[in-house]
Amino acid sequence: MKKIILLAFAACSTVGVFAQKYDDIKGMLALGQYAKAKELYDKNSANEKFFTKPEGYLIKAAIFSALAVDESKAAESVTNRNAADEALKKYKELDAEMKLLEDPIYRNTPYNLYAAYFNAGVADINDKKYEDAYDKLKNTVEYSDLLISKKIIDKKMDTAALYYAGLLAENIKRPEDAAKYYLRLSEAKIKEYNGTSYESVYQGLMRYYASKNDSENFEKYKALGKELYPDSEFFTYSMLDFALGSSSDFNERLASLEKHIASNPDDYRANLALAEIIYDTIDSRKEGAVRPDNYDELETKMINALKKAASLKPEEVQPYLLMGDHYLLKSEKFREAMIAAETEVTKKGSKATAQDKQKYADAKKAYNEVYDLAKDSYEKAAELYGKMPQLDANQKRSYRVIAGNLAEYYSYKIEDAKGADRDKFAAQEKKWDDLFSKLK
Structure with a gap:
C-alpha cells in the first residue's frame, strides 16, 4: 500500500513540475517572445512527460502557429504551420471541448x-496551383468555424473563405465539396461580399443538382438565384439546357441526355434533342464523316427517341421529318447496292447465276423496306403540314421538299407495278407532284 501511495505522489509531483514549465513558456508567449518560448519548449518537450496533459500539445500549437505567420521566418512557414496544425488536432483529440482556448494566451x-492557411492558399491561387490552394482553403474554413464556435471572432460565418473554397472545389472537379460550401452561403442568401457578386454560388448549385438529376433542388436554387439576381439569364435555364450544354463531346452529351431522360422520360424536348445529336452523327453531311462503329445501336436509340417524342406531341412535325430524312439517307446506301447488283446481272445477261439474281432481289428488298419507312414518315409530316391554317416560309419550304420526295417515291413504285396498283401509284405521284408545283 505504501508503494502505491508513493507512486501516486511521484506522479502528482511530475505533473506539478511540468505545469510550472507550461507557465514559464506561457509567460514568453504572453510577451510575444516566441523564439524564447520555442527554446523553452525544445528544452522541456524532449521529455515525453511534457505531453502528459493535453496542454502540452496546445503550447506546441501556440508556438509553431505564431512562427508560421512570422514574416522573418517565411522559409520555415510550411514546416511550422504543419507542426502547429498537427499539434492542435492532437490537443482537440484529447480535449474535445477545447476549454483552454478560453485562455487569452492560447486564443x-x-x-x-x-x-497561415488563408495566405498560403491565396499564394497558390496566384500561382495557379488550384489543387494545393483548395487543400489550404479547406483548412481555412475549418479554422474559421473553430474561431466562430469559440467566439474568438464575432461573426456568423466566414463568407470569403467559404466562397473561395467552393470555387476552388468546383474548379478542380470536386462537386460534392463545392456544394457543401455553396449550400452554407445560400442558406444565408448571401448576394455579395465586399463588392464581389456571389452569383456563381447559385449557378454552381444549379449545375450540381442538374448533374444529379435532382429537379426539386435544381428548381429551388434556380428560383433563389432568380430572386437574388433577377436580371441574370442564367436562372432561366432548364435542366435540359444543362444536359445539352454539359460538353461538346458527343458521347458525353449523349450520356448526359440519357441520364436526364431516365429521370424525365416524358420530356419532349429532351427526347427530340437526343435524336437530333445522334442524327447529326450517324447521318452527318460533313466531308470526311465516318460511320460510327456502333451505328446500329445509335440508330435504335434515335428512332426510339423520335417515336417517344411523336407520342408525347403528335401534333409536332419535327420527329417525322427527322425519321423521314434518316430513312431516305439510309435508303440511298441500299439503293447503291441494289444498282450494283442489278448492273452485274445485266452485264452477265444469260450467264447471270441464280446467286447473282438472288443478290439483286435481296438488295432491292432491303432498299424497298427502308424507302417505305421514309415514305411513311414523310406522309405523316405532310398530313400535319396540311392541317396547319398557315405556313411560314420555312414550313412551306419543308412541305415542298416532302412533296417532291413523295412524288419521286411513287414514281419509283410505278416501275414494277401493274393494273390497279400502277393506277394507284400514278395517282399518288400526280398528287404530290402537283403539290410540289403549287408550293413553289
Whole structure:
C-alpha cells in the first residue's frame, strides 16, 4: 500500500513540475517572445512527460502557429504551420471541448493557423496551383468555424473563405465539396461580399443538382438565384439546357441526355434533342464523316427517341421529318447496292447465276423496306403540314421538299407495278407532284 501511495505522489509531483514549465513558456508567449518560448519548449518537450496533459500539445500549437505567420521566418512557414496544425488536432483529440482556448494566451493559436492557411492558399491561387490552394482553403474554413464556435471572432460565418473554397472545389472537379460550401452561403442568401457578386454560388448549385438529376433542388436554387439576381439569364435555364450544354463531346452529351431522360422520360424536348445529336452523327453531311462503329445501336436509340417524342406531341412535325430524312439517307446506301447488283446481272445477261439474281432481289428488298419507312414518315409530316391554317416560309419550304420526295417515291413504285396498283401509284405521284408545283 505504501508503494502505491508513493507512486501516486511521484506522479502528482511530475505533473506539478511540468505545469510550472507550461507557465514559464506561457509567460514568453504572453510577451510575444516566441523564439524564447520555442527554446523553452525544445528544452522541456524532449521529455515525453511534457505531453502528459493535453496542454502540452496546445503550447506546441501556440508556438509553431505564431512562427508560421512570422514574416522573418517565411522559409520555415510550411514546416511550422504543419507542426502547429498537427499539434492542435492532437490537443482537440484529447480535449474535445477545447476549454483552454478560453485562455487569452492560447486564443490566437487557431487564428494564426487560419491566417497561415488563408495566405498560403491565396499564394497558390496566384500561382495557379488550384489543387494545393483548395487543400489550404479547406483548412481555412475549418479554422474559421473553430474561431466562430469559440467566439474568438464575432461573426456568423466566414463568407470569403467559404466562397473561395467552393470555387476552388468546383474548379478542380470536386462537386460534392463545392456544394457543401455553396449550400452554407445560400442558406444565408448571401448576394455579395465586399463588392464581389456571389452569383456563381447559385449557378454552381444549379449545375450540381442538374448533374444529379435532382429537379426539386435544381428548381429551388434556380428560383433563389432568380430572386437574388433577377436580371441574370442564367436562372432561366432548364435542366435540359444543362444536359445539352454539359460538353461538346458527343458521347458525353449523349450520356448526359440519357441520364436526364431516365429521370424525365416524358420530356419532349429532351427526347427530340437526343435524336437530333445522334442524327447529326450517324447521318452527318460533313466531308470526311465516318460511320460510327456502333451505328446500329445509335440508330435504335434515335428512332426510339423520335417515336417517344411523336407520342408525347403528335401534333409536332419535327420527329417525322427527322425519321423521314434518316430513312431516305439510309435508303440511298441500299439503293447503291441494289444498282450494283442489278448492273452485274445485266452485264452477265444469260450467264447471270441464280446467286447473282438472288443478290439483286435481296438488295432491292432491303432498299424497298427502308424507302417505305421514309415514305411513311414523310406522309405523316405532310398530313400535319396540311392541317396547319398557315405556313411560314420555312414550313412551306419543308412541305415542298416532302412533296417532291413523295412524288419521286411513287414514281419509283410505278416501275414494277401493274393494273390497279400502277393506277394507284400514278395517282399518288400526280398528287404530290402537283403539290410540289403549287408550293413553289
